[in-house]
Amino acid sequence: MNTEAKRDAALADLQAFDGALVAFSGGVDSAVVAALAAEALGDRAVACTAKSETLPADELEDAKRVAAEIGIRHEIVSFSELDSEAFARNDDDRCYHCRSMRLGKMFETARGLGIETVCDGTNASDPGEGHRPGLRAVEELNAYSPLLEADITKPEVRELAREYGLSVAEKPSMACLSSRIPTGLEVTEERLSRVEKAETLLRTWGFEQFRVRDHDGLARIEVGADELERALDPDFAAAVQDHLTDVGFEHVTLDLEGYRTGSVSPATTDGTGDERGTEGGAGDVFETEYPTPKR
Structure with missing residues (x-):
């Protein structure tokens, strides 16, 4: 059919x-x-x-x-x-x-x-x-x-x-904000708020496919493969560490594997996770840290 x-x-x-x-x-x-x-x-x-x-x-x-x-x-x-x-x-x-x-x-x-x-x-x-x-x-x-x-x-x-002429025809799937918090770490209004503020900043800066994962005060940024080079730019690194610590994160990192759904999800039988279900403990992560700026 x-x-x-x-x-x-x-x-x-x-x-x-x-x-x-x-x-x-x-x-x-x-x-x-x-x-x-x-x-x-x-x-x-x-x-x-x-x-x-x-x-x-x-x-x-x-x-x-x-x-x-x-x-x-x-x-x-x-x-x-x-x-x-x-x-x-x-x-x-x-x-x-x-x-x-x-x-x-x-x-x-x-x-x-x-x-x-x-x-x-x-x-x-x-x-x-x-x-x-x-x-x-x-x-x-x-x-x-x-x-x-x-x-x-x-x-x-x-x-x-x-x-139907809908403007969202190509819109990427969007999981709720709680999906950015690893399984076992309590979902709180404070964590949800700082994730939302951080992702709003990335959207303002022109990134299209991304997530900011909240590992108990450590922000792990994932961006799409075609945007990873821009995220590695020193000017972006300086800006992101300043702004994300301002919204409540203690440390900021960039995940070099890039954006993928389910990176903090429970693993399924095929080894994958699912962001639109429940996200949980992450596997191996290769990342570069944006140090917390000195005040």
Whole structure:
């Protein structure tokens, strides 16, 4: 079945619902689900973004903008994962606890709007990609995954996003801020805040594919392979050590292996990890340190 046929199948399935609320991050997966729901259901489709400490402010603004592109009603609700000791403990099931709370908030909001169905952005490529405890929450809460049900893979999601003219069609996957904290190290508002500030700086400086990992006060910067040379520039080194220590890090390092998902994730049977699931203890890291500047 080609992509267009899969799209038609997803639309037909969605049209069978009285209405649908889409768990909406503003990333490419949830954006395509929102676009499908809006086409299938019109004003009976609602996108909903859950605002919390783990969602970067820039991502929330992106979600607002993309919802406007689609032309779908957009609701924003607030909750705190840090209210859950199980989440803050940051064990291998952190993503399960997060997704359970987040989707629970979606169902609560949907009920308030008189909507029975909550859709999420799980696609057909997701179940085979590493450690994904969050998928268990999707199954337990009985959220509906149109992309998965129609067997739409990640490349096909991007193809559909381009067809819908969505600005996020080529946007890299974005894990929540807690994914920057190794498993076993408590997730705190302080750690989330300094990671967000550090990544905002890298984005401001023009980097596109990167992560700032928080190893209990040590910032480990990963950038894409094509941006690594620029990150090694002495001027950047001087600037990054000043700014990242200003936002709360004690030491700053650059990972010479570059950006990769799951670099602090639990290993799977094939030796890889998964950032969009739970990230945990890192393996061997080859890095250069940007020393803490003297004050």
